[in-house]
Amino acid sequence: MTTAHPVPGETRPGGRTARTRQAVLAAVFEELGEGGFAELTMEKVAQRSGIHVATLYRRWRCIEGLVCALLTDLSDGVPLPDTGTLYGDLRAMARSLAAFYEEPRMRRLIEAVVSAAARHPQAATALRSFFEERLPLSGGMVERARERGEVPPGTDPVEVMSALGAPFYYRMLIVRRPVDTHLAESAATAVWAAARAGAYVKTDSGPVDETTDPPTPHAGATS
Known part of the structure; x- marks a missing residue:
């Protein structure tokens, strides 16, 4: 099954800044699909998005910043x-x-x-x-x-x-x-x-005693 994801940035508020972000992240998304990270450059993103490369460097500084911004946008769509x-x-x-x-x-x-x-x-x-x-x-x-x-x-x-x-x-x-x-x-x-079973309970008691039996399931838990 293939899930449909929104174009990055499309759910952001309106305005010129939002439109710029949407265009840039959509371009990053498409470039990754075609050539992967190894071939991703600021210049390619600028050309595909129609946003000047100087704007990309000013707002995201590097290609890694763009990719991380894209991940954040897409992950926001996971319910x-x-x-x-x-x-x-x-x-x-x-x-x-x-x-x-x-x-x-x-x-x-x-x-x-x-x-x-x-x-x-x-x-x-x-x-x-x-x-x-x-x-x-x-x-x-x-x-x-x-x-x-x-x-x-x-x-x-x-x-x-x-x-x-x-x-x-x-x-x-x-x-x-x-x-x-x-x-x-x-x-x-x-x-x-x-x-x-209590495996993720926070404790300040120090290292776990390896001779201790594992915890039993929480008494109030439902099956």
């Missing part, structure tokens, strides 16, 4: 579910991630961002800021689960969402295989079970 249960929310989120990264251009985008972050401090800062903002936002589903008693008190939403996303990035960036629905289902089920 945050509220199904009424943590398991349902995790499954819905995992399926949305799978659909998002199912398209080759989306995989090339995340590859480009991670590659840029390894080489350029500005790109690394942009990538870190993206996850620092997105993970707590997505973690709202975990906060709701805590209020419903599905997971133990102190369950860290950021840790839960990090664990949910990790298999996708391992699949794409390490073993370099496409993501699919099976990966989404297995990731959601594993994270749900671990959350119920």
Whole structure:
């Protein structure tokens, strides 16, 4: 299944600045689809978008800044579910991630961002800021689960969402295989079970005693 994504920037407020951003990020998106990150240049983006290259450098500074801005825009289109249960929310989120990264251009985008972050401090800062903002936002589903008693008190939403996303990035960036629905289902089920068992509870007690038995599932969790 291929999901349709909005043209980057199209949901932003109106005005000249918004139109410029929309044109530029749409151009980056198209250039990535045609040639990948290795062939992406400010000059190509300027030519395709019709925006002067000096404007690109002034607003985004480098090609890595453009790519990170594109990732942020596109990720804003991934819905945050509220199904009424943590398991349902995790499954819905995992399926949305799978659909998002199912398209080759989306995989090339995340590859480009991670590659840029390894080489350029500005790109690394942009990538870190993206996850620092997105993970707590997505973690709202975990906060709701805590209020419903599905997971133990102190369950860290950021840790839960990090664990949910990790298999996708391992699949794409390490073993370099496409993501699919099976990966989404297995990731959601594993994270749900671990959350119920208290695996993501914040603790200030220091290193875990390796002789201690693993925690039992949270008494208030539903099956």
